[in-house]
Amino acid sequence: MQKLLRWSAMPMAALLLLTACQGGGASTSPSASGSTSASQDPTAVCAADKFGCVEVAKGDKIELASALSITGATASLGLDSVTGIQVAIKDRGKVAGHDVELKSEDAGCSNAADGQTAAQAIVADPKIVAVIGTSCSRTAVPAMPVLAAQGYLMISPSNTAPSLTDPTSKDFGGPFYMRTAYNDKVQGAAVAKFACEVLHAKSAATIHDGSPYAQQLQQVFADDFKAQCAGTITAQEAIHIGDKDFHPVLSTIGSPDMLFFPIFDPEAPLITQQSQDIPALAKTKLVSADGASDDTFIKTAGPLAQRLGMYFSGPDLNFGTKYTGQFLPEYKQIAGKDPTSVYHAHAYDAANIIFDGIEKVGLTDAAGNLFIPRTALKDYARGEKDYKGLTGTLTCDPNGDCGASFVHITQLKPDASGKLTFQQVYTTRSGG
Amino acid sequence: MRATDVRLRLPQRFNLVSAILWGLRIVVVVLVLAGAWATLSSGKLSPDTWRDLVVFGIAQGSVYALIALGYTLVYGVLFMINFAHGDVFMTGAMTAFFVARNFDESGFLNANPIVALLILFAVSMLTSMVVAIALERIAYRPLRRAPRLVPLITAIGASLFISNSVRGIYGEQDQAYPTINALQGRFDIFGIPILKTQAVVIVAAVVFMVGLVYFVERTRTGRAMRAVSEDKDVAALMGINVDRIIVTTFAIGGALAGAAGILYALVFNEVDWFMGFLPGIKAFTAAVLGGIGNIAGAMLGGLTLGVLESVGPFLLLGGAGVPSPNQLRDVIAFTVLVLVLIFRPNGILGQSEPGS
Numbered sequence: 001m002q003k004l005l006r007w008s009a010m011p012m013a014a015l016l017l018l019t020a021c022q023g024g025g026a027s028t029s030p031s032a033s034g035s036t037s038a039s040q041d042p043t044a045v046c047a048a049d050k051f052g053c054v055e056v057a058k059g060d061k062i063e064l065a066s067a068l069s070i071t072g073a074t075a076s077l078g079l080d081s082v083t084g085i086q087v088a089i090k091d092r093g094k095v096a097g098h099d100v101e102l103k104s105e106d107a108g109c110s111n112a113a114d115g116q117t118a119a120q121a122i123v124a125d126p127k128i129v130a131v132i133g134t135s136c137s138r139t140a141v142p143a144m145p146v147l148a149a150q151g152y153l154m155i156s157p158s159n160t161a162p163s164l165t166d167p168t169s170k171d172f173g174g175p176f177y178m179r180t181a182y183n184d185k186v187q188g189a190a191v192a193k194f195a196c197e198v199l200h201a202k203s204a205a206t207i208h209d210g211s212p213y214a215q216q217l218q219q220v221f222a223d224d225f226k227a228q229c230a231g232t233i234t235a236q237e238a239i240h241i242g243d244k245d246f247h248p249v250l251s252t253i254g255s256p257d258m259l260f261f262p263i264f265d266p267e268a269p270l271i272t273q274q275s276q277d278i279p280a281l282a283k284t285k286l287v288s289a290d291g292a293s294d295d296t297f298i299k300t301a302g303p304l305a306q307r308l309g310m311y312f313s314g315p316d317l318n319f320g321t322k323y324t325g326q327f328l329p330e331y332k333q334i335a336g337k338d339p340t341s342v343y344h345a346h347a348y349d350a351a352n353i354i355f356d357g358i359e360k361v362g363l364t365d366a367a368g369n370l371f372i373p374r375t376a377l378k379d380y381a382r383g384e385k386d387y388k389g390l391t392g393t394l395t396c397d398p399n400g401d402c403g404a405s406f407v408h409i410t411q412l413k414p415d416a417s418g419k420l421t422f423q424q425v426y427t428t429r430s431g432g
Numbered sequence: 433m434r435a436t437d438v439r440l441r442l443p444q445r446f447n448l449v450s451a452i453l454w455g456l457r458i459v460v461v462v463l464v465l466a467g468a469w470a471t472l473s474s475g476k477l478s479p480d481t482w483r484d485l486v487v488f489g490i491a492q493g494s495v496y497a498l499i500a501l502g503y504t505l506v507y508g509v510l511f512m513i514n515f516a517h518g519d520v521f522m523t524g525a526m527t528a529f530f531v532a533r534n535f536d537e538s539g540f541l542n543a544n545p546i547v548a549l550l551i552l553f554a555v556s557m558l559t560s561m562v563v564a565i566a567l568e569r570i571a572y573r574p575l576r577r578a579p580r581l582v583p584l585i586t587a588i589g590a591s592l593f594i595s596n597s598v599r600g601i602y603g604e605q606d607q608a609y610p611t612i613n614a615l616q617g618r619f620d621i622f623g624i625p626i627l628k629t630q631a632v633v634i635v636a637a638v639v640f641m642v643g644l645v646y647f648v649e650r651t652r653t654g655r656a657m658r659a660v661s662e663d664k665d666v667a668a669l670m671g672i673n674v675d676r677i678i679v680t681t682f683a684i685g686g687a688l689a690g691a692a693g694i695l696y697a698l699v700f701n702e703v704d705w706f707m708g709f710l711p712g713i714k715a716f717t718a719a720v721l722g723g724i725g726n727i728a729g730a731m732l733g734g735l736t737l738g739v740l741e742s743v744g745p746f747l748l749l750g751g752a753g754v755p756s757p758n759q760l761r762d763v764i765a766f767t768v769l770v771l772v773l774i775f776r777p778n779g780i781l782g783q784s785e786p787g788s
Contacts, residue, residue: 073606073704210759238756242710244700247488248742249758251481252750266606266702273701277618277627280481300608300702 042363042371049373051151054129058368061099063125064089064354066347067107067118067133067143067154073265074109076294076340078135081157083335084347085132087327088355090334095355096362096370107134107143109264110211110241115139119146128152129372130354130381132347136264136291137161137213141171148176151374153381155353157346160184160290161212162220165399171212176378178400180346180353180391182315182407184213188220189228190407190428191260191287191313195221196229198409198426199285201257205235207249207271209263217262217289239267246274255280262289262313269301272310287409290314293422294341298412302420306412314342316408316427319390327390342422346403349389353402357381453774460771464748471751483624485743491630491699493738494637498692499715500722500730501644502564502685508661508725509681512580515587516567518712519594520686524560525693525703526598528552529607532697536610545614549694557690563594564686568679591712599705606704609697633695640691641731644684648727653680661725714741717769723782732780741765 046053056062066085068078082104089100105121108114115134122128123146131147131154134140140159147154156164156179163169165183195201204225208214218236225231234254239246250271253259259281261271268288275281286308288297293312297305317323323345331339354377361376384402387394392404406429410422471477477485499521506514532552535541541548571590575583615628648654659667660677668674696711697703714737722733744764749757772779 071604075605208756236756238759240759240762243761244696244702244707244710245488245492245742248485248745248761251484251488252477252746252758266704269608270700270702278484279625296606300606 040363042365045363045373045376046371049375051374053363053371053373054127056098056127056370056372058370059098061101062095062129062358062370062372063101063103063127064351065103065105065122065125065128065131065133067105067115067122067131067139069109069135069139070104070106072108072110073296074135074291074294076296077109077158077264077291077343078107079335080294080339080341080344081132081135081347083331083339084157084344085351086334087330087344088348088351090330092352092355096359096364097368098370100355103128105133107136107139109136109139112138112142115141115143116146119143119152123147123150123152129358130154130377132157132350132354134159135343136211137164137171137216138211140164140173140177141212144173144177148174151378152176153178153354153357153374153378155180155350155381157181157350158290158343159213160187161216163212163216165397165401167399173400175382175400178382178396178402180349180389180394180403181343182403182405183401184217185220186405186428187289187313187407188217189224191221191289191409192224192228193428194311194313194409194426195225195258195260195287196231199258201225201229201231201285203232203234203254203256204258204260205233205237205253205256205284207237207239207253207259207261207263209239209241209267211241211263213291214261214263218260221260221262239263239271241267243267244270246271247277250275250278250281253281256284258285258287260287260289262291264291265294265296266300268292269297269305272301272305272308276304276308286310288312290342293410298420302412306414306420309411311425312410312412312422313407314410314422315346315391316406316424316429317342317345318408318424318427318429319345319392323390338421345390346405349387349391349394352389353381353384353387353394356387457775467748467752469751471747474751476750477746482743485746486739487624487626487630489739489742490735491627491633491738492742493718493735494634495692495696495699495711495734496715496718496738497731497734498637498640498688498695499711500719500734501641501727502689503716503719504722504724504727504730505681505685507719508727509657509664509678510572510576510583511725512572512583513587513716513724514567514572514682514685515584515712515716516571516590516594517564517685517689518708518710518715519591519598520560520564520567520708521689521693521696521711521715522703522705522708523563523594523598523693524556524686524690525697525707526602526607526705527559528556528690528694529609529697529703530602531555532610533607541610542613545612549612553691553694556694557687560690560693561683561686564682564689565679567594568682573675573678591708595705595708602705604705606702609701609703611701612698615698629698633699636691636695640688644688645727647684653677657681714765717765720769720779721772723779726779726781729779729781736780737765737768740768 068081070078105118107118137159153176158181159179160181162185163171164173206218208218222233234256237249293314357377357380362370362372364370384396394402394404396402408424408427411425412420413423415421502517535548571586618625618627656672656677718733718737719730722729741761745757745761
């Protein structure tokens with residue numbers, strides 16, 4: 001019925017347009033039916049935009065996609081971000097007069113091809129305005145070329161690998177990629193600082209899983225640990241995702257003061273457990289990172305990690321009163337539980353940047369149809385400056401790094417109700 | 433005269449191929465020796481660490497061996513590769529998980545660890561056995577007279593069906609197996625410290641293997657099994673119920689896989705619906721390595737593969753300056769498979785394939 005009304009309105013609008021201005025050459029497509037402002041004619045803007053416009057008919061919903069890890073061992077990571085987006089949608093209400101609908105694709109984590117599959121599913125739907133994803137840096141690498149070729153903006157709430165925003169790297173995300181998470185150059189340096197200043201570690205070993213995230217994070221850490229603390233790196237080992245037996249690798253890394261393994265579930269909890277079987281590692285402090293800071297880890301190795309006083313690095317979640325007073329209660333209401341990981345607020349900010357962009361660059365014609373030019377949306381988001389987000393004040397650098405997060409180190413401790421949670425013991429944030 | 437022609441031509445072809453194979457042999461031996469020498473002379477690892485690596489390898493290899501026995505038994509009687517066997521292994525461990533969790537929550541697990549463990553073994557072995565029997569009855573028996581490719585593809589389909597059914601029934605999260613306090617820590621056996629869980633794995637695996645050998649060599653059913661393996665038609669003429677023997681074979685293979693599932697869960701404290709895939713492939717490798725169809729070969733192949741995986745990466749690559757050698761353990765495992773297939777297609781203890 002709505003469609004019928006729209007179509008019948010078109011000849012009338014075209015007539016109006018013809019009488020209003022004489023240059024009617026461009027009004028051949030139906031979308032050229034009418035513009036409210038003389039300077040911002042959707043037809044002209046959309047024709048000028050390299051990737052055209054997303055058209056949202058009056059009364060239709062704006063489609064936003066997520067490409068996160070929502071199944072398997074790393075699901076707590078991605079579902080946590082999905083809830084962050086849902087809170088943003090609920091908070092925002094209408095965007096440019098339209099409701100927003102979230103389409104969740106599964107971009108996985110451990111298998112890079114899943115990122116490409118999700119990206120292909122997204123570009124197959126021309127109604128999707130922008131994408132929030134991916135959870136893991138590895139899946140962002142193959143997803144980005146697919147999305148960028150069709151002009152889809154992707155904002156990641158949790159990719160942290162430095163190569164994604166490094167123009168000299170083959171993994172570089174390109175102009176349509178940006179992230180609200182920090183760059184691991186920040187996290188790696190923070191862990192190195194913590195290692196020498198708080199743990200007083202003289203030697204360290206690292207284990208990664210071959211993913212860009214883990215591989216680069218441990219490398220940044222190793223470089224900074226050597227440079228800043230004059231520490232020695234006894235081994236930089238790697239494991240194969242899907243393996244269960246890590247006794248051999250743990251036997252061959254020597255006896256360092258600290259072991260840094262910024263990897264995911266289920267490998268991170270397994271390494272935590274199996275490290276206890278190696279006598280040489282009896283005094284080694286275990287440190288993992290944001291990729292393993294989730295419910296799945298607590299379920300599989302939480303009590304052991306608590307007993308060992310294991311550390312985890314990640315984004316400092318002291319975002320202020322709006323976060324604790326407003327965001328978290330809404331999160332609990334939607335998800336029915338506490339956050340399962342640490343990148344929900346970053347996803348909230350990513351969604352709001354997209355909503356702001358839609359309101360800023362979107363054009364509504366006389367019939368109430370919304371046109372969102374893709375390149376203009378990307379330019380708006382990538383040019384974000386002093387944006388007051390939930391996670392802090394965000395300013396994008398020319399390569400797409402927009403995260404303002406501070407890094408903290410947590411340990412697993414029981415909260416008031418006796419449930420194990422990640423509780424901060426160290427932070428790089430100055431003045432709380 | 434024609435016979436001499438053939439004799440003249442054959443050595444020429446043989447020489448070319450064998451020269452390449454000999455070259456490959458020499459390259460492999462040189463690489464292995466050079467890598468091992470570089471590692472050992474660098475002295476990066478103490479002898480104690482090497483000993484620990486071997487023990488870890490034997491424990492992992494025992495699990496492979498138990499699963500490999502299932503492949504080998506089925507191959508012995510049906511000459512087919514039951515690729516769903518890894519998933520039979522998974523169903524036992526997954527089902528027993530729920531029993532283990534209940535035992536853990538009620539405190540029974542740590543109050544009576546031995547009884548609890550025996551019940552867990554029983555549940556896991558029974559589940560895997562039932563799944564294996566159903567598999568044979570539903571997926572393989574109707575295809576017994578079909579070309580050999582057909583059951584192979586059916587097996588892959590059955591594997592997907594079983595793993596995804598478990599995913600649907602039990603969920604796709606990783607489940608954390610409860611730990612048994614009595615099995616924490618290590619034993620000192622002849623001065624060699626060994627983890628209690630790994631000791632249990634090795635001992636249990638030895639018990640099951642000895643039991644199997646006794647069953648096959650000494651019992652009536654075992655003799656019937658060997659007869660079916662030799663020749664089904666003649667065995668049937670001798671009054672052996674071939675169908676029953678085949679079901680028995682699947683049941684025994686399934687029970688061993690179920691036992692392996694519990695041992696695996698004891699060591700790694702984690703089970704999920706996909707856990708059967710990699711161990712299944714590795715156990716298949718072990719079965720081929722030892723000589724498929726040969727029971728002692730499966731055991732030997734499993735242990736060899738386990739130790740190779742544990743010691744190999746560091747021994748062969750560590751000294752050569754390859755970064756992060758442990759990432760390449762699967763590469764080493766499957767390279768060994770390829771080399772075995774090239775140089776000894778019948779495996780270490782294998783006999784030549786019947787009918788060929």
